[in-house]
Amino acid sequence: MKRENQNHSANEQAALAQDEARDGFLPRAQLVDLLGQRSIVLIGxxxxxxxxxxxxxAHRMGLKFVDADNAIQEAANMTIPEIFASHGEAYFRSGEERVIARLLQEGPQVLATGGGAYMSGSTREAIAEAGISIWLNADFETVMARVRKRTSRPLLQTPDPEGTMRQLMADRYPIYAKADVEIHSRDVPHETVAEDIMIGLSQYLLSTSASNGTRDLEVPVAD
Ligand SMILES: Nc1ncnc2c1ncn2[C@@H]1O[C@H](COP(=O)(O)OP(=O)(O)O)[C@@H](O)[C@H]1O
Ligand SMILES: O=C(O)C1=C[C@@H](OP(=O)(O)O)[C@@H](O)[C@H](O)C1
Ligand SMILES: [Mg+2]
Structure with missing residues (x-):
């Protein structure tokens, strides 16, 4: 018995495209087509x-870019340090959940979340429904070197920012690992990490669209 129908060749095509995506990424138009209305949601x-x-x-893909932290600041008409100082973290988190749920209705787009957003179960569900989650996985030294001098992140304004960061990583990385795609964020040009995301996204979109499209269609035919 052999399997030979229209779908079989669609399957083969998907496999071929998947091989190509292993080395590079799909053409922009095809990526955007497979994405549909979903948002590319960056977490980490x-x-x-x-x-x-x-x-x-977003620029590379011709999509709009939205930063949830900026949207929260606009909605509150305050900076993030001001929100934390006058209302506390719990207030910030509930605003963050509402703003991200609203923004997710506006795909396709690239949506950057704040580092704590994905810790909310309801936000994870909303992202899974309307987006593809991409975890930018970075190591301790890399992120510390990047955030050390900035005062714009209230969670790190502690007597021991390094210890705080280690604790946040220990608490959060097992949750971040639930994301659809994981990309190593390292000290290479931003553009290179953006390309790595397009590679990971290509593989994800091909593997999920191949399995969705073939499940009901592949029928064995007799010789
Ligand atoms: N691949 C990279 N190489 C060098 N610096 C980077 C890279 N990615 C981010 N940075 C720098 O690290 C800092 C924090 O980046 P940002 O995008 O604000 O992170 P996040 O939004 O995840 O907190 C910025 O100064 C940014 O330019
Ligand atoms: O990790 C966090 O809980 C936070 C991360 C920040 O965003 P970035 O991850 O973009 O710095 C911002 O949302 C807020 O300061 C809280
Ligand atoms: Mg940010």
């Missing part, structure tokens, strides 16, 4: 590059 620890790499990724 402070300093992993969500905001700056996200902006470049």
């Amino acid at each position: 620890i402070m300093g992993s590059g969500k905001s700056t790499v996200g902006r470049r990724l």
